[in-house]
Amino acid sequence: MAAAAPAGEPEVIRDKAAMRAWSRRQRAEGKTVVLVPTMGFLHEGHLSLVSAAAAVPGPVAVVVSIYVNPSQFAPTEDLATYPSDLAGDLRKLASTGAVHAVFNPPDLYHRGAAVSARRAAEAPSCLDAGGDGHETWIRVERLEKGLCGASRPVFFRGVATVVAKLFNVVEPDVAMFGKKDYQQWRLICRMVRDLDFAVEIVGSEIVREADGLAMSSRNVRLSPEEREKALSISRSLVNARTAALNNSNSASEHIKDQIVQTLTEAGGRVDYVETVEQESLVPVETIDRPVVICVAAWFGKVRLIDNIEIHIQS
Ligand SMILES: Nc1ncnc2c1ncn2[C@@H]1O[C@H](COP(=O)(O)OP(=O)(O)OP(=O)(O)O)[C@@H](O)[C@H]1O
Ligand SMILES: CC(C)(CO)[C@@H](O)C(=O)[O-]
Numbered sequence: 001m002a003a004a005a006p007a008g009e010p011e012v013i014r015d016k017a018a019m020r021a022w023s024r025r026q027r028a029e030g031k032t033v034v035l036v037p038t039m040g041f042l043h044e045g046h047l048s049l050v051s052a053a054a055a056v057p058g059p060v061a062v063v064v065s066i067y068v069n070p071s072q073f074a075p076t077e078d079l080a081t082y083p084s085d086l087a088g089d090l091r092k093l094a095s096t097g098a099v100h101a102v103f104n105p106p107d108l109y110h111r112g113a114a115v116s117a118r119r120a121a122e123a124p125s126c127l128d129a130g131g132d133g134h135e136t137w138i139r140v141e142r143l144e145k146g147l148c149g150a151s152r153p154v155f156f157r158g159v160a161t162v163v164a165k166l167f168n169v170v171e172p173d174v175a176m177f178g179k180k181d182y183q184q185w186r187l188i189c190r191m192v193r194d195l196d197f198a199v200e201i202v203g204s205e206i207v208r209e210a211d212g213l214a215m216s217s218r219n220v221r222l223s224p225e226e227r228e229k230a231l232s233i234s235r236s237l238v239n240a241r242t243a244a245l246n247n248s249n250s251a252s253e254h255i256k257d258q259i260v261q262t263l264t265e266a267g268g269r270v271d272y273v274e275t276v277e278q279e280s281l282v283p284v285e286t287i288d289r290p291v292v293i294c295v296a297a298w299f300g301k302v303r304l305i306d307n308i309e310i311h312i313q314s
């Protein structure tokens, strides 16, 4: 098996056609193109996806996309305050020695002829330029509904659509997603299956800070006090898994009550706590098969998500 060549400084590509041409050249040279989609402000969680990408067998060409996709944010959400640091991201990616290209498009959407540059940071609309803008959306109809989909109404429509666009532009053989965004990973797997995308999806394990907090770009917006309180998320999930493994057929409702109580006592505001089947994300009443407990909770103005898989054999 040939080892991948060291990557050196990644090439920064901003244009869709140039990105596609680059990928096609890599494939013509016999390389497996591996895409790591991100919204930037990179941390060790993202870099673990890069390591997993570099570890794909055979010669690989690793592309990291950095694009804050406006269409997955509702007008009330935090698009305007989403953190970014492109220079820092490029330094971090270069230091891995494993990234060959960074795809950083100014805008991925068709806005119509007469749209100003300001609009690149807004969700696209078919009303752009009098009806000449983007109007095609992918819906993964059932999987988009529960969990994060319940409180983020356009989120998964935006994610599925932008990921499909990234797949069409980059044409990767493999794409890496983090299990921190568990529903997102499962939904992308389903979209790829249903629409016959020729890409293998890999789900990569959650990377945590030493104290258990799941790494997330949004953690930077927590005050030190909020960050301390947010440790209740991972703590309650670990306790829930221990309880479920020690007691056969635990009731999901009971586990949920315990987690809600821990988060609330810590000062968090719970969005949801759900125990669901790992692939279908169907809620379960009893923990008697492989499940994942998913949590979203607010600490101050920051909404955090986390989850824990429990591998009970049915
Ligand atoms: N702690 C983590 N461990 C593993 N993968 C992660 C982690 N955090 C993010 N990822 C993955 O990195 C990819 C890009 O995610 P994104 O750029 O939105 O970062 P993020 O930290 O999840 O940001 P946010 O604060 O919006 O949740 C996604 O596939 C996501 O699941
Ligand atoms: C997959 C993704 C890059 C789509 O914008 C984003 O939702 C993310 O970073 O998880």
Ligand code: BAL
Pocket: 039, 072, 181
């Ligand atoms: N990692 C998910 C991106 C978002 O919350 O919009």
